Amino acid sequence: MARADLKQRKLDATTERLRDFAMPAGGKWAREAREAALLRLTGMGLPTKRDEYWRWTDPSSLISPDDRRAAVFDAGEPRPFTDIDALKIVFVDGVFDAEASDELAGENLEITRLAEATQADIHWASSVYGVLEERGQTPVERPLGALNTAFASDGICIRVSGVVTRPVNITYLHASETSDAVLHHVVKLEEGAALTLLENGPAAARFNKCIEVEIPDGAKFNHVRTQGRDHERRAVTHLYARLGSNAAFKSFTLTANGVLTRNEVVLELVGNDSMAHVAGAALGDGDFHHDDTVFITHDAERCESRQVFKKVLRNGATGVFQGKILVKKDAQKTDGYQISQSLLLDDDSQFLAKPELEIYADDVVCSHGSTTGAIDEQALYYMRSRGVPKTEAENLLTLSFLAEAIAEIEDEAIAADINDRLVAWLARRGHGKG
Amino acid sequence: MLEIKNLHVKLEEEDKQILKGMSLKIGEGEVHAIMGPNGSGKSTTSYVLSGRDGYEVTEGSATLNGEELLDMDPEDRAAAGLFLAFQYPVEIPGVGNMTFLRTAVNAQRKARGEDELSAAEFLKEVRAKAKTLKIDADMLKRPVNVGFSGGEKKRNEILQMAMLEPKMCILDETDSGLDVDAMRLVSDGVNALRDGKRSFLVITHYQRLLDYIKPDVVHIMSDGKIIKSGGPELALEVEHNGYADLLAEAE
Numbered sequence A: 001m002a003r004a005d006l007k008q009r010k011l012d013a014t015t016e017r018l019r020d021f022a023m024p025a026g027g028k029w030a031r032e033a034r035e036a037a038l039l040r041l042t043g044m045g046l047p048t049k050r051d052e053y054w055r056w057t058d059p060s061s062l063i064s065p066d067d068r069r070a071a072v073f074d075a076g077e078p079r080p081f082t083d084i085d086a087l088k089i090v091f092v093d094g095v096f097d098a099e100a101s102d103e104l105a106g107e108n109l110e111i112t113r114l115a116e117a118t119q120a121d122i123h124w125a126s127s128v129y130g131v132l133e134e135r136g137q138t139p140v141e142r143p144l145g146a147l148n149t150a151f152a153s154d155g156i157c158i159r160v161s162g163v164v165t166r167p168v169n170i171t172y173l174h175a176s177e178t179s180d181a182v183l184h185h186v187v188k189l190e191e192g193a194a195l196t197l198l199e200n201g202p203a204a205a206r207f208n209k210c211i212e213v214e215i216p217d218g219a220k221f222n223h224v225r226t227q228g229r230d231h232e233r234r235a236v237t238h239l240y241a242r243l244g245s246n247a248a249f250k251s252f253t254l255t256a257n258g259v260l261t262r263n264e265v266v267l268e269l270v271g272n273d274s275m276a277h278v279a280g281a282a283l284g285d286g287d288f289h290h291d292d293t294v295f296i297t298h299d300a301e302r303c304e305s306r307q308v309f310k311k312v313l314r315n316g317a318t319g320v321f322q323g324k325i326l327v328k329k330d331a332q333k334t335d336g337y338q339i340s341q342s343l344l345l346d347d348d349s350q351f352l353a354k355p356e357l358e359i360y361a362d363d364v365v366c367s368h369g370s371t372t373g374a375i376d377e378q379a380l381y382y383m384r385s386r387g388v389p390k391t392e393a394e395n396l397l398t399l400s401f402l403a404e405a406i407a408e409i410e411d412e413a414i415a416a417d418i419n420d421r422l423v424a425w426l427a428r429r430g431h432g433k434g
Numbered sequence B: 001m002l003e004i005k006n007l008h009v010k011l012e013e014e015d016k017q018i019l020k021g022m023s024l025k026i027g028e029g030e031v032h033a034i035m036g037p038n039g040s041g042k043s044t045t046s047y048v049l050s051g052r053d054g055y056e057v058t059e060g061s062a063t064l065n066g067e068e069l070l071d072m073d074p075e076d077r078a079a080a081g082l083f084l085a086f087q088y089p090v091e092i093p094g095v096g097n098m099t100f101l102r103t104a105v106n107a108q109r110k111a112r113g114e115d116e117l118s119a120a121e122f123l124k125e126v127r128a129k130a131k132t133l134k135i136d137a138d139m140l141k142r143p144v145n146v147g148f149s150g151g152e153k154k155r156n157e158i159l160q161m162a163m164l165e166p167k168m169c170i171l172d173e174t175d176s177g178l179d180v181d182a183m184r185l186v187s188d189g190v191n192a193l194r195d196g197k198r199s200f201l202v203i204t205h206y207q208r209l210l211d212y213i214k215p216d217v218v219h220i221m222s223d224g225k226i227i228k229s230g231g232p233e234l235a236l237e238v239e240h241n242g243y244a245d246l247l248a249e250a251e
């Protein structure tokens, strides 16, 4: 079929599918932002497996009217970050739970639900909402990001005017087997401000989530999330951030289980001397497809970016990594690092990786590496010969494989919490599902 | 203590017979040495005893205090009291030496139905033992054997042995790559563990280690089996005349 025909067919399918979507009512700014996003979306069309960027991850079940059923899973353990003192915000199947949430207020914080912010005709969130998502559409189209901006039912808008030490913790509970949630958060830091955002939970049977973060000069954004252990859930997430000078961005994601996860991270370094680190650890057993798609643009001098992604896969699980560092012409002294690695615990699992560098500046240091490997048999025998049982030895080796990603978590208590989850997941391995 | 009877071993992947009727009996508290030319099957013997993959036992047995070793998983052999100090200790990036030691000690204690050591108890013990082997805090913190010199690796093996307190210790070419000072350090470490009950099998190519660790019995191995056994004087004979005469004699 000719290209033009394919495109037309895609657009027709998009129009057809969008009949089921209703744009939430809202004030002027929101209506404009949503309509612009819808226009972007109908211009590019919803993604299909034929798209270059979706070659290894079939987006159809993230879009189609069916496929959304996912059993609710009781992990039988406290949620992540329970012991971390934080401002708690709870959504159940994408619906805000006021009762379970703390009061949306705190020192140096202005917090509004998106559903409320969008009612006004003017709101500060308009300077971020859909703005970074739109910028992130070039050079690579991200239609599910535009879909989110156009149709998100709710979310949290956070304005940070100073250094906030107590994290904001968003918990996403999953209660209905057929829930289909679309949430969109906005974080706007002022110069020199700092915030730690925690997220945990599966959110829904199917979840489409965007976060846009504006990090101006001297500001710092720290992000740690766990995506819940529900085996059948699906999620597509976009995390956008734009950094001014001397700004910092750190994000870590733990994904254990879930049939389908696509996490896109789109970062833009537009001010000098900033740093952006994004890391992830994914644990998959069986029906598990996990995709990290990262795009980091260096458009300023002396910035550092770091991508560390590790996946442990078994029983036919699939891992995907598409990571790109784009260094623009004037981004001299860029220091870019990217590593993506998989540990395959059996022969049935697979890891597909596309690491990319595109560099137009001449004075930069960029490196990338990608590996796929199995448990080191020699090390395993050596440990067993010292009396360490096979499973325990494998677990130690697996944790050591993940260590570089875990090391990207700044806060020790949070890192310890994540580490405990990994240990527990590994301990459950072989005793039914993780 | 350890009894190897008529052991025949071939490679799993290849049709190559390596051990061809190896027999050996070590009593409680005894120190035996195996000497022999390169390629005679000394390391293979130690690997087969400790349960490494890749070998197929076609005949014979190996028992530790009457228990058949060859049916056990490597970790169970260790818990039963067997320890092998490797000729080539393995590097394990990302796993701290101390974490590894503590995991091993407690896994063995657990397997034997004993209480695990607390962090404090463990630390106290490991520090004292490391000190006598001149193993510093940095080496304990680093990943297992990663970036260790040859001598450091061998000392680390002896530290593991000292912490695990096995009944039967096999040392495979522990002297290789050691200078005289390191050799003395390692030998002192081994001798400190000689308590009249613990048994040792010292595998070595050269006689010199046996000046430090005095054996009760010396065996000469060639082409997959023991061809001659005797007292410490046998080692001196090898030292002076090489293996040629002994091999010719055995033919």
Ligand SMILES: Nc1ncnc2c1ncn2[C@@H]1O[C@H](COP(=O)(O)OP(=O)(O)O)[C@@H](O)[C@H]1O
Residues within 6 Å of the ligand: B011, B018, B036, B037, B038, B039, B040, B041, B042, B043, B044, B045, B054
């Ligand atoms: N995994 C293996 N693959 C091929 N040959 C092996 C293997 N293991 C041992 N051998 C062979 O078996 C023989 C005995 O080796 P080894 O036990 O290491 O001898 P030693 O320790 O006495 O020098 C040698 O000929 C060696 O090449």
Ligand SMILES: [Mg+2]
Residues within 6 Å of the ligand: B042, B043, B044, B087, B173
């Ligand atoms: Mg050898």
